[in-house]
Amino acid sequence: MFQTFEVTSSPETGPTRLTALRAEMLVRKIDGFLVPRADRFQGEYVAPCDDRLAWLTGFTGSAGFACVLADVAGVFIDGRYRVQVHSQVADVFAPVHWPETQLADWLKDQSGISKLAFDPWLHTMAQIEALQIGLSGTGIALVPMDNLVDVIWSDRPTPPLAPFIDYSDDMAGETSRSKITRLAAELRDAGQAAAFITSPDSVAWLLNIRGTDIARNPVPHAMALLKSDADVALFCEQSQAADLTLNENVTVVAAGQMVATLVATTGPIRLDPDRAPFAIQEALAHDKIIVGQDPCVLPKARKTSAEIKGARDAHLRDGAAMVRFLAWLDGEAPKGGLTEIDVVTALEGFRRDTNALRDISFETICGAGPNGAIVHYRVNEDTNRSVNLGELLLVDSGGQYLDGTTDITRTITIGDVGPTEKACYTRVLQGMIAISRARFPYFKSGGVAGSDLDALARYPLWLAGLDYDHGTGHGVGAYLSVHEGPQGLSRRAKTALEVGMILSNEPGYYREGAFGIRIENLIVVTAANAITGGDARDMLDFETLTFVPLDRRLIDVTLLSSDERAWIDRYHSDTLKKIGPRVDGAALDWLIAACAPL
Missing domain, CATH: 3.40.350.10 (Creatinase/prolidase N-terminal domain)
Incomplete structure (x- = not known):
């Protein structure tokens, strides 16, 4: 069944709630109040009782915050949510591009602020220290106090108390x-x-x-x-x-x-x-x-051999479910009548048919046509769009299994699309391949970090004047959080990569109002085999965990090098060998065709 875990909020409720918060600010004699998308545990995902930012503003992204002043209320969002935020918040909230615009700098452009209040349980030590430094010399004092959103949230859900x-x-x-x-x-x-x-x-x-x-x-x-x-x-x-x-x-x-x-x-x-x-x-x-x-x-990031074996097993199980789903989608979508919610519901059903799924690992992202350009789009009854011929469909999903956590994105063509979409898809794929093939030195002190590798995934896009506004990859837990630090593949990922770290590899490209493309596999850092004639130094590389066919119909082979073409054929050959024994009937027939050499 399609479910959503959002708190009750919409652009229509925003003005009333904002007015109530400002009235409470007057009572407390403060000039501003911070509303982060955080709980006291500082996790990316929060329980409904802690989803204060969504309740106040309507914005449901997994990162961001609001700063409410007497005459302006800024909602700070990063590049993933700049399309989404405009459809979710009322005009009384002003979207602010963050981190390009820092909160301290934004506050300096406002007037009449002497006391800015915040809930000390919802901000980290580092966040408050950075804000204090940024506001130095402004005369703006930071005032810790009880959460004012909780005061006006009369029907706030109760905190979870589930058994461990x-x-x-x-x-x-x-x-x-x-x-x-x-x-x-x-x-x-x-x-x-x-x-x-x-x-x-x-x-x-x-x-x-x-x-x-x-x-x-x-x-x-x-x-x-x-x-x-x-x-x-x-x-x-x-x-x-x-x-x-x-x-x-x-x-x-x-x-x-x-x-x-x-x-x-x-x-x-x-x-x-x-x-x-x-x-x-x-x-x-x-x-x-x-x-x-x-x-x-x-230590948590460096997976044990048992955790890596579990991840391999979980990905084969999940890969078979994905193949059954994609075979179903290829048969049903051209007939017309499918919606994004239909696709989300069907995919979860294929995962549940494994009889091993504990939960999906995050709310499935399923964006048809222009909705695919919303990086972290989550369909609801109001936005639910038909899956139409001649468009791309972006599906980013995953499962939580006792032996591992999965996260996979595939972009699928529904019918045929134009050369622009195919060229963009191929460049995204080239970036994913570049990360998959990366080989880099290991140092006991320091080492190569995700920030050193991030450009490999972007270079094929950069050659065409294109880019994407999110990291190339994040760490993944072992039957834990689908987003795990400190390992990552992005400009900000400074932690040295080590054997056993699991990451996502997910470059993308998004054209607002038209389409979105993302291709994602999970990979694990491994000790690389020695190369004859190479230096006698320790090297690392990546083992691919995800085995699900790429959409060959979207690949412009004229853009590929011979090495890239060989990688794709080898990946599809491995996928057929690993997943073929786990499916049968129409799904196996589909898999054989999808894994044919280029």
């Missing part, structure tokens, strides 16, 4: 006790008494647990304090942890006692400035805080 579940040590590839012991030793070596872990996926990884508090993301709404003596305090409600099999050194502490527990801890506590709420910094004495990265982040 154990995650198999065999699938994780390491016991929770081993992880805790290893990281506690690192804290002792660094002279730190504890590390406060605020990201739910880090808590899930450390304790080998999962949850259902956030739709599409199997993470628990919990924080934890990892101590250097290998004791752990898990902050959540007792009922949520009642069914867990926890180590004897893990104690469940009520979330309401979290701050008091931190204050009572003897010795310095590590806080990750990019993840820890500013409220924690406020609560602790300055000399008790040591700034440092969440100790779970890098």
Whole structure:
């Protein structure tokens, strides 16, 4: 069944809610209030009770924030959402291109601001520090206070309190006790008494647990304090942890006692400035805080051999479901009558037919024709468009399986399209191939980061004067968040790539009002085989995890090099070998034709 998890909001409700918020600002004697798209866990996805930005403005993107002043309300959005935002927010909100325009610079252009308020639980230490630096000398004071949106949101949903579940040590590839012991030793070596872990996926990884508090993301709404003596305090409600099999050194502490527990801890506590709420910094004495990265982040990103095997298995299962879907789509779409919601519903059905799907890994993006140009488009009853002949259909989707998380995008032609669409598709494909074939040196200190590789995916587009306004790839969890850091493929991804890191490889191109193109496979960093005659140095490359045919009808072979053409034929040959035994009948016939050599 097609479902949406958005809060009730629309452009029509925006003016009334904005007026109510401004009235509350007058009562509190403040000049502005910040409304981020964040919860206290700083995750990309939030529970309905925490979706304050969507409730106030109507904007449902996964990143952004609003700054509400007495006479202007800016909604700050990045390049992924600049088309989407105009259809979702009322005229009382002014879209602001971000990060090109920073909040501090925007505020300097406004007048009559002396007090800007914010909820200290919804902003990280680093975010507030950067804003304070940006506002230095302006006379604008940042004022932490209770959330004013919550005051006016009379029918706000209740917070989730779903029970947590154990995650198999065999699938994780390491016991929770081993992880805790290893990281506690690192804290002792660094002279730190504890590390406060605020990201739910880090808590899930450390304790080998999962949850259902956030739709599409199997993470628990919990924080934890990892101590250097290998004791752990898990902050959540007792009922949520009642069914867990926890180590004897893990104690469940009520979330309401979290701050008091931190204050009572003897010795310095590590806080990750990019993840820890500013409220924690406020609560602790300055000399008790040591700034440092969440100790779970890098170990979690370096997948174990068991997690990589699980990812391979999950992608073969998911690939078979995708092939059945694409075969169905090729048969049904030319008949007419299909809508975007029909496609989303059918695709989820094929995944559920595996009898292994726990959930989809994010709300499926299915954009027909011009809707495909909206990078993170999510169809609803109001925007639902027909799938028409002579147009492109962009489908970005994924599944959550116990053994792995998948994320795949395919752009499909419905009937025939023109040479412009084919040329753009081919250039996007060339970028995806360039990343897939990348080979790069490994250094024990430093190393090659995603920012060093991002241009490989863009170069074929740049040659034609084209580009896209999103990163080329993001990290992916192991039955965890489909978007996982710190690894990535983008200009901002500065973390060195290491063996075991799983990433997406998804260049694209979007022509507003016409079409969108994106092609996405998941890849894992591996140790590269030595090349005869090469230097005796360690090298890394990528193993492709996703095996689903590309749309050969959209490939302009005249643009391809011989190496690119060979890569496509080899990829399709591998796809047929891996997925062929998993499908039959019409789906197998379709797969054989789709994997034919160019």
